[in-house]
Amino acid sequence: MSTVLNPYLAAYPALSAVLPGQSLAWLQDIRAEACARFASHGFPTPREEDWRYSNVSALDKKNFAPVLAAATPVIDAEWLRQYQLADAWSLVLVDGHFCAALSQLHGLPATVQVVGMAEALQEADERLASYFGTAVNSAEHGFIAFNNACFTDGVFVHIPAQVVLDKPIQCLHIVTQEGALATTRNLLVLGDQAAAQWVETFVGTAVGYLSVAVTEAVVGQNASLTAYKVQCESEQAYHFGGLYIKQARDARCNHHNFAFGGLLARSDIHTDLAQAAECELNGLYLGGKRQHIDNHTRINHNQPYGISRETYKGVLADRARGVFQGRVVVAENAQKTDSTMNNRNLLLSADAEADTKPQLEIYADDVKCGHGVTVGQLDEKSVFYLQSRCIDEETARNMLTFAFANEMVDKVKVKALHELVLAQVLARFPQQGINQDWL
Amino acid sequence: MLSIKDLTVNVNDKKILKGINLEIKAGEIHAIMGPNGSGKSTLSHILSGKSGYEVTGGSATYQGKDLLAMPPEIRAREGVFLAFQYPVEIPGVSNVYLLKAALNAVRKYNGDDEVDAMDFLTLVKAKVKALEMDEKFLYRAVNEGFSGGEKKRNEILQMAILEPKLCILDETDSGLDIDALKIVADGVNSLRSPDRAFIMVTHYQRLLDYIKPDFVHVLAHGQIIKSGGPELALELEEKGYGWLEEGQVTA
């Protein structure tokens, strides 16, 4: 037992007094229970199977502190334009607080509810109370408990049954203060047969900070959610962001996960599938310098006829380390489950590392489940082929690396987001020879 | 144009080419035939600069320069083109992008300006049409999911765009049905010119009905054991390689 009190716990009594939702007994219970769990377990350690490749012990020494003042932040408009999607409804969170002034909700159908989480709690929104915490389990790991205990704000989005949104909703997380702790909590609810596109973007203007974000998505029967996560945190940032999805019967969910930034970044994408629900999880992680990028996915096939498709790709340069842990659990009665998982890694330097661990736990007997992983260098036959077509070796290697990553980028169907992601990929592989006029 | 002298090549310490001699002048078409595993693709690869081979002796001089000393892309820009026996699939790189990048690399090497985007499209579309390919192929990833015949046609498309001086076709006819063979042969014939030479590796006389060679060579066990005119191919078609190989042993 450590004699030094964890700095986050030491700061908690003062923090808890100013967190939103003071008057809500159900929330106070959740917070108290989460705090107790965090006090006894702390942040996850590599002794936990799901965290064996990622050591987060640095956080206890850093003591990142929450930003309490929610004054209107000053953010360079030009800079913001890089990340705030045109032709989308956007919700901006700055240093852990919803900022209405920077958000853009014009033209949103009146039936769709979009509100800051703190405000929704203040108003004791009943729908919020009924869905909150239904897609995520606080006991899963320390960051979820931490988030439950400490979240300062976030957004609550409710899209009623049958409503089909024609533009994406973007939640843009920005951290602007050095040493800040941004703990945010989002809840996204799609009613039966609703359809929406949801984009979460994580960026920072400060250098070192900690972002702990949890989003719950509750997707109704036969509803359709296309979700994107674009993580472009600053170079020295710590990022722990999880999306926890609960798909009702026949619901469809496509998720595209782009992990580009952060010194130590961990992403958890979990989904629970009811009968005949389908999910597609795609991911691209690019690591350079000393970045550590960890991707954890979990697909729970709880009922029969579910379909899951998963493809994650990693490109790792310098001394970067990439982790992919993909877990698929097929419950005993989830017969006729159809699941495939694929993880491919490209190592661009001898010091780069990729750890890949697909985990299939199958308790049903009539299922179709497959998985494949590769870790390797560029295919030399392809390099030679391009050279034989007049292209110099360096450009050939750049082209092939870019092509490997671009396959995932091309899956993005929101035009403005495609441009954003492509720009990020190009910026992370500064290479001549890749001109952008793909005709 | 190309002069190969006593060329010997090892792969993993195994002797594959055991003293190749070949003189190719501009305007000529040379067919190289020979049994499986005799070293035909090895020779093609060596000329275009693929790594993994060790040249243990001899030389290859191309337009007065030491070909074997050049990196592969320089050989290509100098006009050496290999149509692969097994073209490589490159997911994520579109055909049209590769064609443009390749053409611009040659133009830059020759001190010319980059090709204008509109002119380029006009050029490419004309060539695509001549090869009776669907324009959709341009926007697909290089060779990805192409049938065997489509891949071979795609190689000829690249050749038609790059207009090389020394064209090495490694079994471009294998796997083509008769209609596709005619189209490919027309494509090759339209490139015939007094300042361009061809090396055609093939197993089949059929190709040589459409593209008439000036010389036919038989490569067996890493050596050219017989050379002759077009009539040699007919003889091979009839008798196989056995009689030549026996002759070599007793010689």
Ligand SMILES: Nc1ncnc2c1ncn2[C@@H]1O[C@H](COP(=O)(O)OP(=O)(O)OP(=O)(O)O)[C@@H](O)[C@H]1O
């Ligand atoms: N990388 C390699 N390692 C070991 N042996 C090799 C390698 N590449 C080629 N060889 C051997 O070299 C010999 C010549 O191969 P090559 O591909 O040049 O034959 P080929 O004449 O083109 O045959 P085919 O008509 O079947 O295309 C074969 O015995 C082959 O197995």
Ligand SMILES: [Mg+2]
């Ligand atoms: Mg061969």
